[in-house]
Amino acid sequence: MRPTLFTRTDPALGEFALRPVDPPADAALLHRWVTDPKAVFWLMQDCDLAAVEKEFARIAADPFHDAFLGLHHGTPAFLMERYDPAHRELVGVHAAEPGDVGMHFLAAPTDTPVHGFTLAVLTTVMEMLFADPGTRRVVVEPDARNTAVHALNKAVGFEVLRTVSLPSKDACLSTCTRDQFLATRGENR
Template identity: 60%
Template sequence: MRLTLEPLDPGRDLALLRAWVTHPRSVFWGMQDATPAQVHDEYARIADDPHHHALLGRADGEPAFLMERYDPSHSPLAGLPELRPGDVGMHVLVAPTDAPVHGFTAAVVRRVMEECFADPAARRVVVEPDARNDKIAVLNAAVGFVVAREVELPDKTAALSFCSRADFTASALGGTA
């Protein structure tokens, strides 16, 4: 299976994106009741933000996941004492499906981490999932994330977590970052 990434186009990809972010399995994405206009506006805002990028992931050419990469010093995490130069923030959403493929989500998370570490300046990847999201916590641990602490963000209590290149390479799903 070939996993590729390309810039998300908020206009072209709107119907697909809205179906993903409003799906009941995507509850932790925080957009359950978003209208098409709200989804478009959010991703148009990201497209205009030099510190935040949304990428559409494809599996063998078919849309399959969403990746966001951001500079945590220009995010709601700005000012946290744990942040360091070279940190890269990341969000990932695998498209909801009625026909899950064993190992697919793990492969996506590994590919997303490889993309984050493709930039030689990236020293650590930062994530801040909802602290109640047990499924992503398992995946994050499998690629080397370590929870630093819980932090209160405007929309959730988040499990602030970090993964260094060395942690990723040594992890169960690790790569050669």
């Protein structure tokens, strides 16, 4: 088991934490999540267990990309990827600036949703990213059809810049600065 790198307590939902993904140990869990119909926008619906493990091993070896398993009260509950948009995902589409950090997140599929849980997950992800003083802006590129994530992104301060065509999707290129995020939390800096 890998060590926890970040912990946050949500006033309503309790403790959230993140640790690096351990591809061999976490592959079966991640396979269930990314192949679930609710995770269609992760584009891994047809992947077998070996393909999922290989993908997360590739990410673990990539100096510009990281994957983290999110825990809620110690139980796996979400996935987050962090990447450098100057080297991955948005090369040639977005003029990355110093301090830009790319991000993807996935709340574990569930049949018993908890009100506010996914927003708490995204808030945890954003707090982890902005805990690094070098992070000036978070960049995301969700599928243009993913209206649920667009609403969540807006709730934490993301602003849609434009729709961009990527190899696997049309995406809403969006950014959120530290100040935009803090403004949604009622904080000023």
